[in-house]
Amino acid sequence: MDNETLQAWVEQVSRDSFGRPFLHQATFNRRLRSTGGRYFMRSHDIEINPKQLETFGREETEKIIKHELCHYHLHLTKRGYRHQDADFQRLLAEVGGSRYCSALPGQTKRVQPYRYKLVCRSCGMEYLRKRKVNPAKYACGKCRGKLFIKMLDFVLEP
Template identity: 65%
Template sequence: MTDEELQQWIENVSLEHFGIPFRHRAFFNGRLRSTGGRYALRSHHIEINPHQLEAHGLEAVEGIIKHELCHYHLHIAGRGYRHRDADFKLLLAKVGGSRFCQALPDKAKRTLPFKYKLICCACGMEYKRKRRMDASRYRCGRCAGKLRLEEFKEA
């Protein structure tokens, strides 16, 4: 799907479900990782994650589009457009938009395993870490004891 097709789709969803035209730009943004879409407050543009379309299909992306259009129309109207606002929650339920997007399948591959652990010399509390750090600069959060760094080995 091209950006022009996405623009037309969003304009149609806006007229059909909200009864108000969408008058700004909409486009795909492949750099989005942890979100399905984004509404820009200053420019009023809507960006959609193309990986959501590939992974979950048209129906999931339509829910994301409705979600972003709720932000758009409420912000333009000067009403509560944030996730916590009652106006946003009511409009989202009315149009059937998705509250959250589905996780992308390759998300689990990006997490790194723990390589190190900090161990408190006083109480034995363990803190798992992915990166090496200078243990002498920190203290235990439980008892304020000294910490020592070890390489992590799962039992």
């Protein structure tokens, strides 16, 4: 598949699943290692790892496209476009996008995702954690309040 076909594909997914046009550039980038796709905040362009398509096929790649389009549309409409934002998680679930930018297997240097958060009982401040920790050992950095730990219903890449 060439870049032109990818561009048309992303435009179509954007119209069909988001009801909005994709007005920027989508290209394949073979140099992407651990990630299936990337969204560029400055140029608003999207890159897709061609190995994603070769390894997982069209259906899985379309989920990555949807993931990147979630970043794209939320960023352009000034809503929460980061993985941890409620807007992002809601839209991603709605369109059925992949949970990760990085979905390719077999990397040696896999970055640990966030799986937990420490939440302050007093002020509600949240701190992401990659490992399960004992909340009694920590205090809120903002108000020194007591914390409790909660597993994320969503695994977040760092």
